[in-house]
Amino acid sequence: MPEQPMRNLGIILRREYLERVRTKSFIIMTFLMPAIMFSAAFLPTMLIGRRSAGHRRLVVVTDNPQLAQSFQRQMQQFQPKAGETGMQYEVETSADTSEAARAKLSSEVGALHLDGFLWMTEEAVRAKKVIFHTRSASDFVEIGMVQRALRDGILEQRLAAHNVSSAEVDDLLKRVDLDVIAVKGGAGVGMLLAALMLVLLLYMSVLMNGIIVMRSVLEEKNSRVMEVMLSTVTAKELMAGKILGVGSVGLTQMLMWGVMGALFGSPTLSALGKVSEGVHFTPAMFIFFPIFYLLGYLLYAALSAALGAAVNSQEEAQQWQFFIILPLIASTVLMMPVFSSPSSTFSTVLSLIPFFAPILMYMRIVAQQPPAWQIALSIGLLIATIYGAMVLCARIYRVGILMYGKRPTLPEIVKWLKYA
């Protein structure tokens, strides 16, 4: 039999790929993931944009009728316009600032007869400490409205004391709208959504496929299939076949997501209308996506394969898994700072570190095309790191897959690295 070094690798890769693509979990994930990503990206925006309709009754307690009026007037601007859904606010005033009145209002709020009251006596205003009693203390939208109405109302009163007319006050208080327009090559709000979706998808793919590698190595070890496999193939072929097989499954999944995106993506976006306004993708996003997926996956899969070989049970694996994916999790935490200033030294340095590069360099590419040499350097460093990780992990793997029972200590694993 002539030597065919790649033949065994091919057979192992093919088995790994076919067995995995046929599983239910692959099919479910392939279709479920886009749905999850979609909801994660758009649902919160849609829900916040579309506040539930209803009617709320507030009472303003103050011994200053002008202030009560100003507050009422300011609250008016938050009323939904004709044809819009939203919360209708009914604001009543009361001049009874006695403690008894306060207790009575409190009990009314407790008994659901009233949605809230504002304790806004002259004294409270002077102390700059107005109290808003409400049951929905976490409704930040409502609290925001009340706060603005309160601030503007007090301001209006103060200015009126200096003979400024209420029309002038209105003009003074009118908000200047800030329109953010993205310059070509820069990041807009829509870009942020697209970027978050893609980067999250990248992160999930690297993470999940890495864990799949770990689990399946562990399963091979525990079921002792390893023993018979090693009678014809080398540990290296086995590890490489596994990593490449699972990696190809990931690429297949992405290809299917791409096709789904092309088919259903744009109609869905346009149906969403205003929410998705400004979401747009650039070719670079799609070119670098599989590249950084593959590189990131290879790095974390090598570590995961070594981990799967070193441990003896799922529980043990889970304890260690955290340390391996820690840099990956850190990348997601650093995503926002990098996105907001993609060209800063901080971002540049982080995105060159191989363990962060798959997520953060991709993030920079999405946010604002960095100089080509930086992309090339980060890919080069990544490849070098992958090579080093593969060599070391293959050694741990080779010894680990035949070690059963006892959990290896860190010094023992270091010793494995030295075995010929």
Place this chain on the structure above:
Amino acid sequence: MDEVQLDKVRKAYGHFVAVDDLSFNIPQGAIFGLLGPNGAGKTSTIRMMIGITVPDSGSVSLFGEAFRRQHLTRVGYLPEERGLYKKMKVVEHLIFLAELHGLSASEARRRALSWAERMEIAAWLPKKVEELSKGMQQKIQFIAALLHEPEFIIMDEPFGGLDPVNASLLKDVLLDLKKQGRTILFSTHRMDQVEKLCDSICLIDHGRAVLAGELKQIKAGYGKNHVQIEYEGDGAFLRQPDGLVESFNDYGNHVELRLKKGADPQELLRAAAAHCRIRRFELSEPSLEEIFIDVVGKTDA
């Protein structure tokens, strides 16, 4: 010609020496028993013979040449720790393993079918591995070790976990392979099986060979000073300090004992008959089990 040759092989894991200065030859067409108590280094030795590990010193030769990985397509291995991919279909699993041994998929399928017929397991081929019982999985793995028609077959505890019917099915296949001129290495600590099958043995303990050679010669070397007795009644005669019995092993329904040098077996028979009913009284060479306990017991002491 020697199919397999180990020359002064040594393997250590850290301070633990698993195999120490081990040498043996297996002639082509022989059934060779690699024996030893648990942890003696049997599996470590086998792993060096199929390139899973490399000896620290010494050499392994297969088919008259220094070990190369290409030899592995001519070797069949049934590991002691058995396992298969649970989710795979049986027939696909057999084809997969055969392909790794150099067979084409179509040839592998054809042979898998005929072997499954022979091993009376054909109905299970389309099922998933996890649906099979342990014994059936073992038969599948046995087939997997033979599908590529290896010239050298390594069987690590092949009968463990099999019922007598299937064990004898396996034994017949192995004897058939021997007739075809295949070489078989048989690793076990079950001496009764070795005794029936093996031509020559190597007994190892603590990684060292303590007894090696042709089974017949080894036994002859111990002489016919062993007696097997089956009896009913009081076995107290065994313990009488009358200077006849050197040592004995009670196996429950029979007892095997070694006579002292110069002791007359007829005297023992008379002594025994005085105490109990004798059903069988046989003068014999020591059984391999006796030799095993004798040799291993000594080295441990």
